[in-house]
Amino acid sequence: MNVEKRLYKFYLTIEKPEMKDVIPQETEYDKKNKKFSSRFWKILPITVFVVVIVIVFLKKGILYRSDALQNDFVEDGGNADEATESCSIGLTKTEEDATVDDDYPWAIFYVYVLDDAVKIVKGTYVDSSEYNDGDKDYIVYNILVDEILKGDVNIKNKVSVITEKKDTFEIDKKPDTFGMERYKSATIGFFMQLQPEDEILLLLRDSDVKDVNTEESFYEIVSEVYYVDKDSNILHLKYPEMETFQVCQQEGIALRDHWRKTYVNIEQLRALIKKTNQTLPYK
Amino acid sequence: MKNPLKRLFCERALSKVKNGDMSGIAMLYEAMGSQMYTLAISILGNREDAEDVLQETLLKIQQRISDYDKSKNGYSWVLTMTHNISVDFFRKRKKVVDIEVLSDTEELSVTYPVDDKLIVEDALNKLDRTDREIIVLKIFASLKYKEISHLTGLSVDAVEKRYQRSLKKLKEYLS
Numbered sequence: 161m162n163v164e165k166r167l168y169k170f171y172l173t174i175e176k177p178e179m180k181d182v183i184p185q186e187t188e189y190d191k192k193n194k195k196f197s198s199r200f201w202k203i204l205p206i207t208v209f210v211v212v213i214v215i216v217f218l219k220k221g222i223l224y225r226s227d228a229l230q231n232d233f234v235e236d237g238g239n240a241d242e243a244t245e246s247c248s249i250g251l252t253k254t255e256e257d258a259t260v261d262d263d264y265p266w267a268i269f270y271v272y273v274l275d276d277a278v279k280i281v282k283g284t285y286v287d288s289s290e291y292n293d294g295d296k297d298y299i300v301y302n303i304l305v306d307e308i309l310k311g312d313v314n315i316k317n318k319v320s321v322i323t324e325k326k327d328t329f330e331i332d333k334k335p336d337t338f339g340m341e342r343y344k345s346a347t348i349g350f351f352m353q354l355q356p357e358d359e360i361l362l363l364l365r366d367s368d369v370k371d372v373n374t375e376e377s378f379y380e381i382v383s384e385v386y387y388v389d390k391d392s393n394i395l396h397l398k399y400p401e402m403e404t405f406q407v408c409q410q411e412g413i414a415l416r417d418h419w420r421k422t423y424v425n426i427e428q429l430r431a432l433i434k435k436t437n438q439t440l441p442y443k
Numbered sequence: 444m445k446n447p448l449k450r451l452f453c454e455r456a457l458s459k460v461k462n463g464d465m466s467g468i469a470m471l472y473e474a475m476g477s478q479m480y481t482l483a484i485s486i487l488g489n490r491e492d493a494e495d496v497l498q499e500t501l502l503k504i505q506q507r508i509s510d511y512d513k514s515k516n517g518y519s520w521v522l523t524m525t526h527n528i529s530v531d532f533f534r535k536r537k538k539v540v541d542i543e544v545l546s547d548t549e550e551l552s553v554t555y556p557v558d559d560k561l562i563v564e565d566a567l568n569k570l571d572r573t574d575r576e577i578i579v580l581k582i583f584a585s586l587k588y589k590e591i592s593h594l595t596g597l598s599v600d601a602v603e604k605r606y607q608r609s610l611k612k613l614k615e616y617l618s
Contacts, residue, residue: 167582168583170560173560176480181498182472182494182501183469
């Protein structure tokens with residue numbers, strides 16, 4: 161055994177003290193926090209009650225408005241069912257808009273590419289355009305590739321990723337019909353609120369197209385949903401339950417388990433990939 | 444021996460503390476308590492003092508968390524703090540020791556089980572305090588020469604030379 165290993169093993173034998181013996185006692189800061197916390201729980205029921213009342217009133221208002229619209233529509237000679245539909249669509253849209261979290265200024269996306277290796281590409285969102293193939297609407301996102309973080313990616317400066325313009329993602333079965341300069345036959349689900357120059361990370365994954373004909377298997381295989389906070393340069397994991405991604409396993413600990421709970425700086429990711437020269441196991 | 448996960452956990456823990464979540468301290472201790480403790484032992488030479496240093500360091504981290512810059516290396520920040528507090532402790536204790544006229548060997552005695560551990564411990568105790576610290580930082584804390592240099596105030600070259608020289612000595616002692 162060489163000396164370094166022997167010393168390392170020696171250091172491992174030194175047991176650190178019990179946590180209770182070294183963790184500092186409650187600080188003034190904690191006390192204040194506790195005070196705040198107990199106050200918070202006291203006012204919570206009242207707040208919930210008020211919010212519920214407000215929601216009930218608002219809902220009533222919306223329904224009233226819907227009825228009024230419907231009546232107006234019927235009075236104008238329209239069909240009552242159509243009127244209900246148009247009202248409910250309006251309402252649904254409002255609800256959807258409300259679920260958009262404005263605190264999240266970054267991109268949320270996942271990418272699936274048909275190829276035989278995993279690649280990670282860092283890019284900058286440029287712009288988007290819309291496309292209709294006569295059947296469905298699509299959005300084309302144009303991304304400038306800044307850097308290839310992992311894998312031999314035969315990719316030009318610009319990548320266009322295409323997604324169906326709807327809320328649920330489907331596999332794009334006609335990837336070659338757009339005539340866009342893009343990375344092979346990418347099947348990509350995108351959901352994003354991108355602004356030009358937003359930094360994003362594309363994880364390009366391999367698989368057999370035969371395996372991804374259903375949404376279920378799509379979710380099984382498409383594993384990464386990341387977003388990048390452009391201010392802090394932090395890469396977040398959005399949907400850990402779909403995540404099967406492991407960059408590195410060291411000392412029996414899956415980094416994936418760590419990422420489940422936390423976030424990773426892009427620089428750290430880059431360093432890890434470089435350091436471990438790791439293949440990315442998916443199966 | 445490299446452990447990037449420790450660094451990630453450490454930074455995550457510090458972020459928690461910075462955001463007012465004091466469970467981060469426990470997380471930090473889980474992640475790098477061993478490195479902090481071993482570093483303190485290497486400087487102070489005994490477990491009791493090292494334990495005090497550990498406690499004080501964790502307290503200082505809470506108090507000075509506003510100084511922590513998330514973009515900087517948190518792992519190194521924590522070890523630097525451990526180093527500084529250990530050195531302070533060592534200096535203060537040295538004064539007391541001088542008064543009490545205790546020998547260096549008494550100061551450095553660390554009790555471990557016999558056989559190989561004892562041999563390694565004995566070999567380490569033959570190194571001077573700074574060399575012992577460099578060995579811990581390099582081998583156990585997996586710091587780079589540059590980081591050790593920043594932490595100890597020595598030049599990168601000096602750190603590397605001292606490390607190589609110490610390894611050579613240890614090889615001789617342990618052969």
